[in-house]
Every structure is written in structure tokens, then in C-alpha cells.
Amino acid sequence: MASTEEPTKPTSLFDSSAAQPLLSGPPEPDRSEVEREHDPTQYLQITYNRSPRTFRNIAFLIIFVVFVLCTFGFGIFCVFHRNTNYSTVSSYSYSSSSASCVKSSNSTSLALIPDLAAWVSLNSLSSSTVLRDLIWVLVITLVLSVPICFLLLLLLKHYAKQIVYVCLPFFILLPVFFDVYWFVACTISSSCSDAFPLVYRILVLVFVFLVIGVIVWIFVINWHRIELTVSIIGVASDALSSNLGLFVALPCLTIGLVAYYAPIIVFLVFARHNGKIVPKESSDGEYSCTWKQDRWVPAYFALAVLTMLWSLTTMIEAQVYVISGTIAQWYFAKEEHSVPRRSIRSSLRNAFGPSSGTICLSGLLIGIVRIVRTAVDTAAREDAPGIVNLVLQCCVNALLSSIEFLNKFTINFAAITGEAYCTSARMTYELLKRNLLSAVFVETVSTRLLGGIVFVFSAIYAIAAWGILKGVTDLGVDSYFLALLAWAALTLVLGFFIHVLDNVIDTVYICYAIDRDRGEVCKQDVHEVYVQLPISRNRAPLASPSIGV
Template sequence: MSGVGNSSSATEAFLPSISDKKHQWTIYTDEEALVQYPAISFLHGNRPFRDLPFCLLFLLFVISTFAFGIFAFVNHNTYFNHVSSFFFDPTTSSCILNPSSGSVTLNFTASSSFLKRDLIATFTVTLVFAFLIALGVLWLLKYYAKHIVYTCLPFFVLIPAFCGVYWFVTCTLKEQCSHAFPLIYRILILLFVFLLIGIIIWIIVANMHRLELTIKIIQVASTALAHNLWLLVVIVLLTLGLLLYFVPIVGFLVFAQRNGEVLPKDEDGEYYCAWKQDSWVPAYFALGILTMLWSLASLLEAQVYVISGTIAQWYFTPEGDNPKGCITTSLRHAFGPSAGTICFSGLFMFIVRIVRSIVDRQHGSSGIVNLIIKWFANFVLSTIDFVNKFTINFAAITGEAYCNSAKMTYELLKRNLLSAIFVETVSTRIMAGIVFVVSTAYAIVFGSDLGVDSYFVALLAWLVLITVLGFIVHVLDNVIDTIYVCYAIDKDKREVSKPDVHEIYVLLPISRTDRSSLSRTPMGV
């Protein structure tokens, strides 16, 4: 892959022919290139509203959910929890409440109070320190990424090996566990663990030639995120806002099932009283669940949009300048002109995930027709992934509609000999491995002095910390994708907004099978 020159010195635009697989070039003049491929840049000014029908459709779903939910709350039947107190009256052929029936008292005993106290303390302390640990990991990745990666690599193997052997020995020594898992089963589980370890070792060895490049990409992404740390706070607040938005919907669903009445039911000539829901309740459940799932998918796309818009503004800001209001601008675009694009993307990805889950569950199906259908479905889904990979990142930068963003992103990457699938998947695995090592080490230290209940406490500490650190990895993944699109825009315009990024991203292979560019050493970070 060739280096990137300066746009002011370029007299002709050399654009690759998409249909040519041998990287031959078609020569266009500057005017012809501008007409065929208009210049792409971050749109700072007022943006037109895009994909507005999908925004209106989403609002219709939300308004309908809340309107019918309020109706369900107002008209719920208070006898829903007292069906057993009704009896069938043959004289009136109806169900009558037994006045002598008393309320049922539930007694809860406080068992394992010390364990509960330890779990609450662990959750609180870990949640407080988790974000400090996350910031510490981010700082280490920014300045000492190479040291962190090479230090954690052996633990990718040692930790599962230790856990497997420790469980095998402990289960063998404990009579109850040894009876539940005979020796042959324990050996099979241990062999399965070592099989997974073998796969991990194979993945590490197979990708060792890309390790240096991966480290530099992680370092660039950590640097970009460190310049926009308030992004983490905004993403957390968006997530909390979604949870608060879900609370009334869940409450409406609870009250919706209480809309009905107690009616007599005949079974083999004997009548008894049973609860019968109103006919509209199942439809409202479907509406509420669809609204929640669409909202969740749209929030995920909105997070990507805000991250992409913020990082893109940082990327295209000249060196030495301190961009201001990047996050505010991205939020205004996300929940303003591009709200329809985000709703469209959320709905689209929600449908794709449903179809993929249905296809993945068809394990028992056989026959040539079913195999062809599954192959075709996987082909279509892979094509969608290929086109959709950077669509929302591109929309955040340019303000284009969803379909137009998908088309322009594909053309942008294709004519600049960049892959729409492959950025650097190893970076995600490496960061996930680092998160696993740090979380496991923290859990072992935290639960080492808590007695017999240390397993539960350590597990809770591990879950809380790995969730927070996984959130950081999710943000870094989106930062890597955004920088890749920004680099492609720079390359398309023959400009260099961030020289250190170009020196690293230029080494990315054109495809998964291309290794030529990986053999080169970058000039520096």
C-alpha cells in the first residue's frame, strides 16, 4: 500500500478500478474525480434531517406504548392477586369474593447475613474503584501498551490452566463433588479446558506477526480516547437514561397483565374461578417488548454515532489546536438531524440479529433444501455485515442518510484499496484478554481473605470489574473503527490530518489473506 501525499501537490487523482483485482489504476483529472466522487469531510454546520420516516415511526411506537400503558395502569383489576379467594356461586353462575379469606403473609428469613454483607460491600467497593482501574488501564495502554500486552500474553494460558487444574484437584478431594462428577467426567472436563488452551495458543501463534501492529493501533485508539475522556461519562449517562426509560415500560407491562376479570371456567363439568386477560393484552406485550428492543438497538447505534462524531472532530482538528464542544456537537446531531438515521440503523440491526439468531438455532435441520437456505441466509447476513460495518461511523462524520452512508462508505474504502471487513480484529481479542487477566487478578486478591464464602465474593468482584473494563473495550473498538474511516477520508483527499495515525494504519492489510503490508515497520508512533 503506498504512502499518502499532500493534496496541494496532487495534480491528478489516481482512483482504483473496483472491478480490477490486480490493483491497477484508472487516471482521472481533478475535475473528473470531483464529479464522480465528491469530497468527503466532517460536516460541522447545520445538517438536514435524514431518514425522518423512521424517526416518526419510532416515536409512534414509543407514544403508543406509553399511551396504552397508562390505560393499562388506570384500568387494572385489583383482584388479580386474589383469584384463589374467589369461589363459584351456582345460584348466580358467577365468581364471588370470599369475605372470610385473609391475606397471605410472606415471611422472609435473613439467611447468610454475613455473605449478603460481603456481597453488598464487594459490589459497592468494586463499582467505585472499577472506573479508577479502567482509567489506569487506559493510561497504561496509551503509554505502555507494548509492556501490558506482552505481560498479559502468558496469563492468557496460565489462568485457564490454573483454574482447570485447581477445580480438578478440589473436586477430587471433596466427597460431594466427586460423587456428582465421577473421575471420567472430571478428566473429560480437564481435557476440554486444555483443548481450549490449545486453541488460545494457536490463535496467539497464528497472529504473532500482527502483534506489533495491533499494539500500535491500541495505542493510537487509547490516545484518541484520552483526549475525549468525557465520552465515557456521556456513554454511561446514555445507558442509565435508557434504564430509566425502561422502568415505566416494565411497570406498564406488569399492570397490563392485570387487565382482565375473574370468570367461571368449566373443566369436566366442574366450575372454578380463573383469571382471564383482556384480549388486547398480548398485543400490548408485543408492542412493549418490540419498543424496548428497538430502543436498545437504537441506543447502541447512538453511542457509536456519538463516539464517531467526537473522535472524527478530534482527528480532523489541526495539530496543536484544542477542539471544544465535540461531544455536545455529536449529541446534538445524534438526537437531532440524524435521529432518523439512528432509528433506521437500530431497526435494521435488530432485524439482522433476530434473523441471525434464528439461523444459528437451526442445528438439527437436515436436507439439501435446508442447507441451501442456511447457506443463502449466511451469505446475505455476511453481505449485510460487509456493507454495514462502518455505515453509522460515516453517517456521524458526514450527516448522510443511512443507505447513502452505506453506499458511500463502500465506495470510499473500495477505491482506496481498503477492506470494509478487516480493520484489526486482533486488537479486540488482545484487549478482551487484558480485561480478563486484570479482572481475574483483582477477584483473586479481593476474595482471598473472606473465608468459605470467598468464591461468591470473588465472582461478584470479577463480574463487576469485567463489565466496566468491557465497556472501555467497547468504546475503544468504536474509536478504532472511526479512525479507520477518517484515515480512509484522508487517503481519498490525499491529506494527512494525523501523521502518526497514517504511519500505522497504512500498514493494515488490504484483505485477511494479504500479509505484505504487515512485514513493514512503521516509522514511529
């Protein structure tokens, strides 16, 4: 049969007729798949789009702006249309002669009593020692969190392997220490031992040890992946350290979101003041005066809450877009160690300009996923019987997880190319599919390792804070509460840092996939690490020709 076959040209890496350019011995392309391709070379030209971009998904931007304008417009109406008698409802009584509610003569003094009580309570609380120490602990923690973040970034950049292997034992030792310490302290304390009998204390102790055993088992089965994950974290830390301006731009976006939320919260407060005082007949025939809201107030609450949720998810996606655009400019820079000028400004301009509609669409999808997931979890807690309900819940959760996962890399790709949402989703899928790359590895192991490192750093800081409070104050049991708040505050800040680093890892992964697809090497050190990633379909990884692996 070999003699009857016509000779064919060898397929090169950049041959546009190849359906899968990086596969050796590609199969015969499907006719329907070829017909769907408008431009066979479009995927080979993927790179960071530095030229002026066109507006995408403009319809969703218009819908979002309409939501915001309606929220603010009706909110201003709520402020000027409010009923000033809302705060004095208790001073009204029913008058049988006029069949309406009238104000009592001692309304002024009655109205002042709640405010006076609140003022006295607040004044006594503000003068307490616990509140003073709490403010100092939170302020000092927030101030120290900035150098702690930069120290952690520096350590991960130069000593990622050492940091990970030093922190790994603490993933086990710290939970064991807290578990045993709580058991002993609760046994010694009479009040705690009375509240928690010995049987319950033993059950908690055993349960925590079982959880620790599960953590150890996870480490054991993933031990072969840790070395590669350490290298990935080191590469991402190097990329982030070259773009430290992100730690200024991203918190500013968060502060802007808080400032944007402030008037909406004020509008929601004043929305409750829109109504009137009406008489209400009780079951025994007596009349009392109650507050009745206007019928449109619940609708405005729903509009404002949906707008706030959509704005939150949109701002999160905008931050991911800015991170991805900035890191992609660093990755595809022509010089090896150069950092493009005004890369963050360019990413911000694209995020709130041509790609604002794409970001609004992405935020809308994430918001819908969160709402549906909350509804599904609520239904699951109600113990709905039947195997059909269980199967439906599993299917819905799987679908929602798929949407979240696809959306994650879609917004990364949109930040790099400036394409519309659906186009970015399709091109991202095709990019990973053609190169047989598996993104699940990047998503799981690195996130868990970074989360464990944050837990260790925060726990050590909380123990140090508790020791200082125990030595310089006489708070007693309250020192545990303040140390717990210090741990929560530092965990929140370091969690934001991990969120940024996670998105850097994903962006570098997409940039590496683009390099692999084009047969180029823009960052040699990145290829040396990411080429070791496992690929899908159980096929051997393809070595980049300039790496020599």
C-alpha cells in the same frame, strides 16, 4: 503500436477524471460506472461536516416516535383500566346459584398470607451474612472499576506493547490454573467428587486443555499481526484519552435508557391486571375460578417488547455515533494536538437532531438482524434434517454478518459526514474500495487482544477478592460465588470500556481512509501506524507522500 497512440496527460492525485485516485496506472473506467456518478469529485471532498446538517431518514424517526407514543399511551391505559381483583384470584370460588365467581368471606386473610410470607422471606434474606457481603463486594467493585478503567487506558496509551506482551502468557496460564485447581479441589472434596465421578472430571480437564491448545494455535498463526495491533491500540488509546468526556456522556445515555425503560416495565406489569375472573370447567365437570386476560394484552406485550428492543439498539447506535463524531472532530482538528471545544455536545446534538432518523434506521436493522439470528439459531438447535436447511442457515448467517459489518462502518461514516443511511453505506463501500483497504484486520485481532486483557485484569481482581474474603470472613464455599460475581461485575464495566475503544479504532480507521483518499495527513502518528495495514486484492500498500514510507 506506441506511435499510433495519442499522448495523454498524467493523472494527478486530485484529478477528477480518475476513477480511482490512489491507484497507479488506473484501468479504463467503465462507461456505466461513470454514468452512475453524478459528481466525480464528491468522494474527494469527504471530511467532517461542521456546517449545520439537514435532517435525514426522517420517516424512520416518525415511525419510532409512533411506536414509543403507542407504547406509553396504551401503557397509561393499562394502569387506569386494571382490575384490582387480579391479586385476589385465589379468594374467589364458583357459585352454582349465580353461575359466576364470587369472593369468599375469608378473602382478606388469604390475600395477606402470600404477602406476609414474601415479607418474612425477604427479611430473613436481607439479614443474612452472604447478602451483606455480596452488596459490599459489588459496591466496592463498581467503585474500583472507575480508576481501573482509567489506569488501563493510561497503560494502553503509553505502554501498550508491554501490557500486551505481559498479558499474553496469562491468556494461557490463568485457564490452566483454574482448570487444574478445579480438578484438584473437586477430587479432594467428597461432595464434589460424588457429584462428578473421576471420568467426568478427566473429560472436563482434557476438554479445557484442548481449548487452551486452540488459543495457543491462534496466537501462533497471528503472531506477525500482534505488533501492528499493539500500535493500533496505542493510537486509539491516545485518541480516547484526549476525549475523556465520553466516559461521562456515554454512561449518562445508558442511565437515560434505564430511566426510559422503567415506566415501560411498570406498564407491562399492570398490563397483566387487565382482564376478569371467569369460571372454568375442568375435565371432571368441576368449575374453578381463573384469571382471563383481555385479548389485546398479548398484542401490547409484543408492541412494548419490540419498542424496548428497537430503543436498545438505537441507543447503542447513538453511542457509536457520538463516539465517532467526537473522535472525528479530534482527528480533523486544524491544530496538531488541539481538542475541539464542545465536540461531545456537537455530536450529541447531531445524534438526537438531524441524524436521529439515520440512527433509528440503523437500530431497526440491527434489531431485525438480532431477531432473525435468534430464530435461525433456534431452528438449528431443533436439528432440522436435510442439507437444504443447512445451506439456508449458512447463507442467512453470512448475510446477517455482512449487514452487521456494513452497518458498523456506515454509522461511523454518517457521524462524520451527516449523510443519510443508504448514502453513507454506499460512500463507505466506495471509500474502502477505492483505497483497497481491508477492515477485517482491524475488526478481529484488536478486539480479541482487548478481550484477553480484560479477562486477565478481571481474573486477577477476582483472585484478590477471593483471598480477602477468605481472610476476613468465614463464608467458606460462598466466597467462590462472591469472587465470581466480582469478576463478572468488573468484566461488565471493562467490557463497556473495550466497546468504546473498539469504536474509536473503527472511527480512526475511517478517518485515515478519508485522509488517504484526499492525499492529506491530519494526524501524522496515525498514518505512521495505519499505513502498515494490509490491503485487499494482494496489492502493495501505497505510501503517503508526507510520511515517506
